[in-house]
Amino acid sequence: MVHTLRQTSGTTLTSRENWGTLFLILPALVFIASWFLIPLGQLFALSLSSEAGPLASYAELIGSSVFRRVFVNTMVLACIVTIICVVLAYPTAYLLTKLRGFWFSVALYCVLVPFWISVLVRTFSWMLLLERNGPINSFLMYSGITTSPINMLFNNFSVYLGMVHVLLPYAIFPMYSSMLRVDNRLLQASEGLGARGTTTFLRVYLPLTMPGVLAGGAFVLLLALGFYITPTLLGGLQNLTAAMLIDNFVNERLVWPLAAAASFILLGLVLGILALASKFLSLGSLVGMR
Amino acid sequence: MNSSLVKTISHIVGALVLAFLLLPIFAVVPASLSDQSFVKIPPESYSFRWYEAFFADAGWVSSMLNSIKVATIACIFTVIVGTMIAVGLTRVGATTRMLLTGLLMAPIIVPAIMISIAIYYVSRQVGLYGTVLGLALGHSLLCLPFVVINVGVSLRRLDPSLLRAAAGLGASGWQVFRTVTLPAIKPGLAGGAAFAFVTSFDEVIVSIFISGYGAKTLPVKLWEQIRVEFTPVSAAGSTIILVLTVILFVAVQMLRFRAAPGKEAQV
Known part of the structure; x- marks a missing residue:
């Protein structure tokens, strides 16, 4: 009985620990995603947005x-x-x-x-x-x-x-x-x-x-x-x-x-x-x- | 060639480099203490009139207050979020830890100009352009790595058996953190917080792009002035930044010294 109890409490503890770890990591991750990764992604989309074609900006920079x-x-x-x-x-x-x-x-x-x-x-x-x-x-x-x-x-x-x-x-x-x-x-x-x-x-x-x-x-x-x-x-x-x-x-x-x-x-x-x-x-x- | 002569020469070069690193920084101090209306080092006569002028000018004062607000928000935000992820990193596998650390460090490697224009572009879409909050979030990107690294170093010195003992005695996760982890990581936390504050307070490039008219910081105001002319007021503004940074630096060194006597000079 004691043994099973310990086991269940053990498993709930690990899953609670996993949630705890996620809770600790998530705020920084969300912040970096929204203020670093997404802005850089938008910048990348912009770099491909020249009216003359997707790679035109790169071509202009390298060609000039x-x-x-x-x-x-x-x-x-x-x-x-x-x-x-x-x-x-x-x-x-x-x-x-x-x-x-x-x-x-x-x-x-x-x-x-x-x-x-x-x-x-x-x-x-x-x-x-x-x-x-x-x-x-x-x-x-x-x-x-x-x-x-x-x-x-x-x-x-x-x-x-x-x-x-x-x-x-x-x-x-x-x-x-x-x-x-x-x-x-x-x-x-x-x-x-x-x-x-x-x-x-x-x-x-x-x-x-x-x-x-x-x-x-x-x-x-x-x-x-x-x-x-x-x-x-x-x-x-x-x-x-x-x-x-x-x-x-x-x-x-x-x-x-x-x-x-x-x-x-x-x-x-x-x-x-x-x-x-x-x-x-x-x-x-x-x-x-x- | 005589090797002891080579050694002497290399020591002299080293000493000169050390002097070159430290001494020129303080040139703004005598320049700010001039009694005249132009910059002269050393000044012919000394006065504090340019500090009076600095504090009498609404533009300089509001820029300084903005800097303090932005740095305080960025510091508090990154200390909380950074400590959380630093603790979280001790609980994940090696691969995840490496990936997350790489992601956290990336804003230091990506050229600041690139981050600046990217945040400039996005902050205008979400209405954070020219706001204290927008600046604080932009700066936080650059402050976060310092908090995570500093706290991480302290965490690695912490004996994990203490954590297990506390948990075994029935302490909750928060209680373990408050009574065992937090006291142990205090030096790292203080170092990270101080450096985060200074990083935000000094930040120029992101600020130039997103401060607009609404949230002009002291470095942005200084940048605009220096590009036009050299004035003793700019030197006074620089000296204020310098003194504030040195005070924080000394405070951190003393705290580290008290935490580990004799190891204050560790890198």
């Missing part, structure tokens, strides 16, 4: 040399920013692994705090620093390096600088965590076997930390492709990116099908990188860095 150049420029910009970030992030991540105590905390906060600060505020700070009468130009003129102010704003230089500044932490953290996993005994073994420091680095340390380098690089690349605020504020007319082109289609030229198609091409590029990088990339860690 002007639009193609914007996409190529965006990719070149994203790739250069990624290379700069990876090169600068590696020694920084390495320094993080070597610091202890107070200085480690200081260094960590240098990487962590920028994550929290508004991209808009950071970009505005750069505009104030780089402008003709800004402190950097004053310093350069005061120290006699130049006699007239240098144009550092609204050109390639300011776009690269601003984007590298925002994206560097995304490269530093994956590299740092892959460096933490390196077994120091391997380095000692390499040196014990007579390898020079450079050889140990190139043959042991670099290969072991390569997953972190690739993950960091992939994060930066896929975020850089969709950048909007920094290039819009810091760039000149020649620094048109795909995101700015989409904005232009929506707000200036009012051509929704082109805007929708351009965003799906951009998304295709991002997903392509994600697929290539999926081996060593965990999306949770992109969010978990903060």
Whole structure:
């Protein structure tokens, strides 16, 4: 009797647990469906809604040399920013692994705090620093390096600088965590076997930390492709990116099908990188860095 | 090549990069404290007159209030919904968990401009364009992943036998959550909530597209101003955002430190 009772209560409990799990998951799911999946679905329908035929918008974007150049420029910009970030992030991540105590905390906060600060505020700070009468130009003129102010704003230089500044932490953290996993005994073994420091680095340390380098690089690349605020504020007319082109289609030229198609091409590029990088990339860690 | 020399150079590069990351952020602070009507770093004389001007301007003040409203709604909404699904994810199979996590993280990967125009298009159909609620829902999409991840990390540290013990002693699902789960995930919850608030408070791109005239937020107002000219009032607005973010950041770090002393610096 007791046995059967326990069994029935057991089964009701599991079915109640299933309902409970569904109840916990459903609100977020409904929200994402209604504010993310359905809007993107509508955007996809829009991209196929050109009067000239379903694929006409995509054909126009790919066929036009002007639009193609914007996409190529965006990719070149994203790739250069990624290379700069990876090169600068590696020694920084390495320094993080070597610091202890107070200085480690200081260094960590240098990487962590920028994550929290508004991209808009950071970009505005750069505009104030780089402008003709800004402190950097004053310093350069005061120290006699130049006699007239240098144009550092609204050109390639300011776009690269601003984007590298925002994206560097995304490269530093994956590299740092892959460096933490390196077994120091391997380095000692390499040196014990007579390898020079450079050889140990190139043959042991670099290969072991390569997953972190690739993950960091992939994060930066896929975020850089969709950048909007920094290039819009810091760039000149020649620094048109795909995101700015989409904005232009929506707000200036009012051509929704082109805007929708351009965003799906951009998304295709991002997903392509994600697929290539999926081996060593965990999306949770992109969010978990903060 | 001398490897210790290479090491020294790499340490110097690293230190310079760290300084490069942190220091330029604060350029808006001296700019906002200028006594003159133009931006100069460092200012020739200091005053708070641009903060007075900020708070005397109905446009700036209402945009700040809008930002606070939107961020509060987005924060509360994502904390509730995000905690629910984070707990739900511990109760499903590995495949379902992976699929759902991927879906939750997707808004971080999809370019913000694309999400913005999609929500812009839909919000006009359903009458949420230019409303606080519309903005809060748009921002929630970007805040939710941070809540789920932060709470999820805390949940994984929770000993499942405690949950079984509580349930075995006859506690209901809600009682187990309130007395066992909730106290254990408090640090993750606070971190997620703070980051959700900041993410919404700072959000620019979605806001530019859907705030309209009715729900202009502080970053949108700032964005419009910066594109025209650099003024000390804009610098004051930026500094207000900066100070608010730093306060929340410090609060979260202290809470994490109290939850796990000595581990405050964990990433």
